Amino acid sequence: MYEVAHVGIVVTDADKSLNFYTTVLGCQQEESYQDERIRLEFIKSGQLTIELIQYKEDIERERKAGRVDHIAFAVADIDAEIAKLRRQDVPLLFAEPKVSKDKKIMFFTGPDGERLEFVQKL
Structure with missing residues (x-):
């Protein structure tokens, strides 16, 4: 690998x-x-x-x-990170984070429309 x-x-x-x-x-x-x-x-x-x-x-x-397609960043507290994005008027791709059995995710965009993601392991 x-x-x-x-x-x-x-x-x-x-x-x-x-x-x-x-x-x-x-x-x-x-x-x-x-x-x-x-x-x-x-x-x-x-x-x-x-x-x-x-x-x-x-x-x-x-x-x-x-x-x-996107770059994913690991975060410890996704809710705090989403609040920070909202305060800075960063476009979010979902209204709320998506939750699966072992992680929480939120997609957002950068200045050129590139897709970025925050991932929190639960």
Whole structure:
């Protein structure tokens, strides 16, 4: 089995996305890279690295980038985290968290409409 090195998400505004992931989700910025065609922001969430990718030209359409369905973040108190999202006007995909036998989940969206999820093990 391979260990996930990072998850890359194409964004339209790296500053806006970097602010969202660090301020709203508490991720830590690790490093940045920029050249004439691309800007990359690497952020850390626990052991996972997320790479925010902003193309400066319309390379995304040429490249036909793949799609990431969502990123799930483990939380200890999902109700407190949902309240925090609501205070910051983050769009939630359900009115209330979904509950299964061993977990509680809530999907929400980031600045570019990317699907994100909080998961609390019960």
